[in-house]
Each structure stands twice: as structure tokens, then as C-alpha cells.
Amino acid sequence: MASSRQRLIEAAFALFDERGFEETTVEDVAERAGVGRTTFFRVFKSKEDVIFPDHAVLLAAVRDRLATATDATASVAVTEAARLVLKHHLAEGDRARIRYRLTRSVPTLRAREIASQQQYQRTFREFVHDWLGSAPHTALRAELLANAVITAHNHVLRRWLRDQIDAQAANAEFDVAMAHVVSLHGTRPDAPGEREATLVVLRTTRPLAQMLPALREIAGHPLQD
Known part of the structure; x- marks a missing residue:
């Protein structure tokens, strides 16, 4: 057998759908659920509480x-x-x-x-x-x-x-x-095995061989001696 709480919820939703929220009273809900008004307020504080x-x-x-x-x-x-x-x-x-x-x-x-x-x-x-x-x-x-x-x-x-x-x-x-x-x-930048990096591409006349050590340092892979 359904509990008083469950009966009140079912009765309230049915009545709200049939008559509208404002047009339905606590007494209407309690009567439909087969309980007294006191029981309603023992379970819920208001009509709004029944909705959520x-x-x-x-x-x-x-x-x-x-x-x-x-x-x-x-x-x-x-x-x-x-x-x-x-x-x-x-x-x-x-x-x-x-x-x-x-x-x-x-x-x-x-x-x-x-x-x-x-x-x-x-x-x-x-x-x-x-x-x-x-x-x-x-x-x-x-x-x-x-x-x-x-x-x-x-x-x-x-x-x-x-x-x-x-x-x-x-x-x-x-x-x-x-x-x-x-x-x-949803990815944490400092999670193990991960690093946050920003790559900015600029024009330069310097030879690539001169740029690679700096690029590797920025990327976190410095050259070994």
C-alpha cells in the first residue's frame, strides 16, 4: 500500500493537472489522497513543496x-x-x-x-x-x-x-x-602527465637551428648536455 506521502504527491499532481495549481487547495489534495489536512502539513510545508x-x-x-x-x-x-x-x-x-x-x-x-x-x-x-x-x-x-x-x-x-x-x-x-x-x-591543466601550453607563431629571420633549443625549453623538453 502506498504511503501517505506518495498518495499526497500523486493526488496533488493529478489535481494540479486537472484544475490548475492556484485553483487546487490543500484540502482538495488531502481529500483526494484519503488523508486529513493535518497529515498533509505533517509531510509537506506547502503546496509548492509537493511539486519538488x-x-x-x-x-x-x-x-x-x-x-x-x-x-x-x-x-x-x-x-x-x-x-x-x-x-x-x-x-x-x-x-x-x-x-x-x-x-x-x-x-x-x-x-x-x-x-x-x-x-x-x-x-x-x-x-x-x-x-x-x-x-x-x-x-x-x-x-x-x-x-x-x-x-x-x-x-x-x-x-x-x-x-x-x-x-x-x-x-x-x-x-x-x-x-x-x-x-x-573539464581538463585540469596541472593534471599528472599534462601541461598547459600556448604557442605563438612569429616571423623571424633567425635560423631554425637557433630557435629549436628555446622552443623545446618552452614545451618542457630542454636539450640535454
């Missing part, structure tokens, strides 16, 4: 996945942590689509959704900044990567929510989107 019932649990799962990363697997952890969020929405099915319609039309729900996204973004930003060494000059790169992760996830999710792709295609597109994100921002 799993946010805290999902955010904790994202943080837990990131916490298992090493320097060598950080970019993989970012991808897999973001995938947890996508898979959660895909598993919700019609409930996710109802939420999408509601957040497009109800300003308070839209604001709540934006606040939730900001929490995910902050989680990724803090993780990446720490991974990059927490230096002042890495703050921007961490911000860019976190924004890119959220943008890539939301782009794919919206296509699924609008019935433009099915769940299988969403997972495939997510892989491609995150590959782009990682290729742009």
Missing part, C-alpha cells in the same frame, strides 16, 4: 557522487552526477511533464525551480573550484563549467519534456552534450 518533493534527496545524491571523485576521475564524476538528475526526471515520466507545464505558468513555482537549479549549479561550481585548486584565477573556469553542466542537462531535458525525443535518445544526447562540456572545460 525529491529535490533534497537528489541534491544529496549529486554531492555524494562528486565526493567519490579523485583528481583523475573528476570530469567523469561531474558527468555521472548530472546524469543522476536527468535519470530521475526521466523516471518520473508524466509527473515531470506536469511539473514542467506548471513551472512555465505559475511564477512562484518558476522561482522555486530557479532556486533549485542554483543549488545544483553551486554544488558543481564548488566541486570544480576545489578540483582546480581553489585559486582565485580558477573561479571563473569553475563558474563556466558549472553553468555549462546545467545548460547541457536542461537542454536535453527540455527536449524530452516537449516530446521531441524519447528517453533513449535523451540519454544519448546527454552523452554528446556532456562530452562537449568536458572538452571545453
Whole structure:
């Protein structure tokens, strides 16, 4: 038998979809779920909380996945942590689509959704900044990567929510989107075996033999005596 919490969620989403969010009262939800008003407020603080019932649990799962990363697997952890969020929405099915319609039309729900996204973004930003060494000059790169992760996830999710792709295609597109994100921002310059280098090509009349030692020094391969 479904728990009171699950019955309340199912009743609320059904009523919000049938009547609209503003037109549905807490009493309506409780009655549809077969519980009392007191039970509703024992489980949820407000109607808005019913729309985003799993946010805290999902955010904790994202943080837990990131916490298992090493320097060598950080970019993989970012991808897999973001995938947890996508898979959660895909598993919700019609409930996710109802939420999408509601957040497009109800300003308070839209604001709540934006606040939730900001929490995910902050989680990724803090993780990446720490991974990059927490230096002042890495703050921007961490911000860019976190924004890119959220943008890539939301782009794919919206296509699924609008019935433009099915769940299988969403997972495939997510892989491609995150590959782009990682290729742009997801490699730490000082990772073992890697060095960041900038090559500037200038015209010169000096013989190549005279230039090679300096070029090799810049590239990190000095000539041996």
C-alpha cells in the first residue's frame, strides 16, 4: 500500500493537472489522497513543496557522487552526477511533464525551480573550484563549467519534456552534450602527465637551428648536455 506521502504527491499532481495549481487547495489534495489536512502539513510545508518533493534527496545524491571523485576521475564524476538528475526526471515520466507545464505558468513555482537549479549549479561550481585548486584565477573556469553542466542537462531535458525525443535518445544526447562540456572545460591543466601550453607563431629571420633549443625549453623538453 502506498504511503501517505506518495498518495499526497500523486493526488496533488493529478489535481494540479486537472484544475490548475492556484485553483487546487490543500484540502482538495488531502481529500483526494484519503488523508486529513493535518497529515498533509505533517509531510509537506506547502503546496509548492509537493511539486519538488525529491529535490533534497537528489541534491544529496549529486554531492555524494562528486565526493567519490579523485583528481583523475573528476570530469567523469561531474558527468555521472548530472546524469543522476536527468535519470530521475526521466523516471518520473508524466509527473515531470506536469511539473514542467506548471513551472512555465505559475511564477512562484518558476522561482522555486530557479532556486533549485542554483543549488545544483553551486554544488558543481564548488566541486570544480576545489578540483582546480581553489585559486582565485580558477573561479571563473569553475563558474563556466558549472553553468555549462546545467545548460547541457536542461537542454536535453527540455527536449524530452516537449516530446521531441524519447528517453533513449535523451540519454544519448546527454552523452554528446556532456562530452562537449568536458572538452571545453573539464581538463585540469596541472593534471599528472599534462601541461598547459600556448604557442605563438612569429616571423623571424633567425635560423631554425637557433630557435629549436628555446622552443623545446618552452614545451618542457630542454636539450640535454
